[in-house]
Amino acid sequence: MAGAALPKAELTTSGRPILFPNEIECSLLSNVELEPEGSPPLSSSIHLRSSFMILTTHRLIFVSDSSSAAASAAATANAASYVPLASVAHIFSLKKSIKSMFASPRLKFQLSVGSDGRVGGPAARSLVVTLVMRGKDDVEAFVDKFRQNWGARAWEREKESESASSGSSSIVESSASSSGYDSRGMRMVGVAGILRREQEMWESTDKSLQDAFQDLNALMSKAKEMVMLAERMRSKLLSAPSQAGSSNDEELGSKEEMQEWLLSVGIVSPVTKESAGALYHQQLSRQVFARIKSLITRPDALQMGVSAGDAAMTLGIAPAMAKEHLLTAESRGLLCRDVSPDGFRFYINLFPEIPTDDIYLVKDQGIYATWIKCASSTSRLE
Amino acid sequence: MQTLGNFKLPPFFNYPPYFTLQPVRDTREKQVQLWKELILDFCKTQKIFLIGLEEDFPLFSNPAIERSLTHEAREAFLAALVSEGRAEWLDKGHRKCLILWHRIQDWADIIINFVKDNGLEDSVTTVEEIRTGPESRGTDLQGVDRVILMRALKLLEHKGKLVIFKGTSADDEGIKFSS
Numbered sequence: 001m002a003g004a005a006l007p008k009a010e011l012t013t014s015g016r017p018i019l020f021p022n023e024i025e026c027s028l029l030s031n032v033e034l035e036p037e038g039s040p041p042l043s044s045s046i047h048l049r050s051s052f053m054i055l056t057t058h059r060l061i062f063v064s065d066s067s068s069a070a071a072s073a074a075a076t077a078n079a080a081s082y083v084p085l086a087s088v089a090h091i092f093s094l095k096k097s098i099k100s101m102f103a104s105p106r107l108k109f110q111l112s113v114g115s116d117g118r119v120g121g122p123a124a125r126s127l128v129v130t131l132v133m134r135g136k137d138d139v140e141a142f143v144d145k146f147r148q149n150w151g152a153r154a155w156e157r158e159k160e161s162e163s164a165s166s167g168s169s170s171i172v173e174s175s176a177s178s179s180g181y182d183s184r185g186m187r188m189v190g191v192a193g194i195l196r197r198e199q200e201m202w203e204s205t206d207k208s209l210q211d212a213f214q215d216l217n218a219l220m221s222k223a224k225e226m227v228m229l230a231e232r233m234r235s236k237l238l239s240a241p242s243q244a245g246s247s248n249d250e251e252l253g254s255k256e257e258m259q260e261w262l263l264s265v266g267i268v269s270p271v272t273k274e275s276a277g278a279l280y281h282q283q284l285s286r287q288v289f290a291r292i293k294s295l296i297t298r299p300d301a302l303q304m305g306v307s308a309g310d311a312a313m314t315l316g317i318a319p320a321m322a323k324e325h326l327l328t329a330e331s332r333g334l335l336c337r338d339v340s341p342d343g344f345r346f347y348i349n350l351f352p353e354i355p356t357d358d359i360y361l362v363k364d365q366g367i368y369a370t371w372i373k374c375a376s377s378t379s380r381l382e
Numbered sequence: 383m384q385t386l387g388n389f390k391l392p393p394f395f396n397y398p399p400y401f402t403l404q405p406v407r408d409t410r411e412k413q414v415q416l417w418k419e420l421i422l423d424f425c426k427t428q429k430i431f432l433i434g435l436e437e438d439f440p441l442f443s444n445p446a447i448e449r450s451l452t453h454e455a456r457e458a459f460l461a462a463l464v465s466e467g468r469a470e471w472l473d474k475g476h477r478k479c480l481i482l483w484h485r486i487q488d489w490a491d492i493i494i495n496f497v498k499d500n501g502l503e504d505s506v507t508t509v510e511e512i513r514t515g516p517e518s519r520g521t522d523l524q525g526v527d528r529v530i531l532m533r534a535l536k537l538l539e540h541k542g543k544l545v546i547f548k549g550t551s552a553d554d555e556g557i558k559f560s561s
Contacts, residue, residue: 338398351412
């Protein structure tokens with residue numbers, strides 16, 4: 001009764017299994033035995049030896065050839081039977097132990113059988129069988145694939161898609177001919193088709209990712225160049241003598257230009273205030289401060305102040321840069337801030353010129369005097 | 383020139399940054415100094431002895447330029463006065479500030495002069511008399527804050543210049559000046 005409970009698998013003349021429609025071969029293990037439950041084995045149990053076992057999306061196919069001294073009940077030269085994955089009720093874990101390191105790997109699984117002992121028909125009970133893998137194959141990869149295929153339940157999806165798309169041509173298979181094959185002769189219908197399309201999609205995504213990374217690498221190397229350039233400039237600036245008068249004007253001029261150019265491209269301060277001290281104040285003050293000062297002493301700016309946005313427009317730089325400059329000028333006492341619900345504005349700093357001994361005193365000259373004239377020219381003061 | 387009541391405001395009162403607490407140290411120092419002076423001047427001419435931070439103190443806003451001092455700024459300027467001994471916090475929460483546009487010692491000197499000018503040596507009077515009586519008219523003592531006056535009187539008592547005693551009415555003390 002040993003192998004008779006399993007359905008027979010059809011073979012080609014060369015001994016290869018004939019696959020069902022949409023069935024795909026996945027793994028092949030050599031020398032696999034199906035061991036029955038219990039010892040001595042139950043009479044209803046299944047026992048067979050095979051030359052090789054093929055795992056497909058739908059079945060476990062056991063093929064034996066008559067040349068091996070196999071206890072095969074079949075009389076034909078090559079015999080095969082199969083376990084439908086649909087009849088597998090449970091797959092146990094691959095047992096690992098010290099003992100199993102030297103022995104052939106064994107995988108237990110539970111099989112549903114009918115009341116007549118047949119597999120593949122309606123199920124009445126289950127029995128446990130063990131796969132003994134005596135060949136030198138990658139057992140773990142097989143077990144993973146076995147679980148995967150069993151979980152994928154390809155046979156069920158086909159039934160659904162068959163019933164759903166009977167009659168109407170499926171939208172999914174738009175590129176396939178009615179035979180179900182695309183121009184390359186690859187199966188494009190059903191689960192196989194879906195799987196294949198997914199694979200292609202992944203491959204093309206992978207390719208475009210690769211391309212993107214090429215661009216990114218190019219960008220990174222440019223960025224590295226820029227950083228190196230900035231570093232060289234920075235060290236050049238830092239190596240400048242701290243006294244203005246001691247170096248020749250030409251060199252100072254070019255350093256000034258470098259500073260300004262660096263600032264204008266947004267490298268805020270390669271020479272920090274702390275490290276450069278006099279150099280920072282001198283170099284930066286000259287050009288930028290002169291421009292800020294002229295901006296902030298215009299009649300409208302005297303009265304209304306200047307925002308970072310205003311300064312950005314006038315100086316022709318980004319607002320963030322403008323704000324930096326304004327804050328720096330503030331820290332140096334050139335400007336002071338006005339914070340109100342209207343926003344954040346800067347004014348020329350009048351505080352140094354306002355006398356403390358007589359708070360009503362106004363001198364004839366100076367920016368304070370100018371400011372008062374401007375302020376009183378509007379209707380705000382009586 | 384702008385005024386606040388009858389008080390003449392300085393030109394920089396219309397300078398918007400004056401109403402924003404300045405972060406830069408040197409600028410802040412100057413700003414604080416100007417506010418201290420202005421507060422003391424204003425309080426002296428208006429005879430204001432108490433500033434409530436959460437109240438609308440007219441000096442702290444300038445509607446002409448639409449600016450007001452924040453609570454933080456008010457506290458900063460008043461705290462500067464307190465450090466100098468020209469003001470005192472009356473509560474832990476720094477909500478009320480006693481303004482000493484004359485220091486207590488100065489008030490004591492004013493009282494001594496008052497006694498001299500009015501020939502009040504060796505005589506008896508009341509606290510209320512000192513601050514609201516006819517002799518006080520036209521002097522700084524007129525309408526002086528009771529708390530401040532009591533502090534000055536206590537200082538003088540400590541120096542032996544006068545004696546404070548419970549008067550006939552429940553809420554007025556009597557003062558006997560020494561000769």
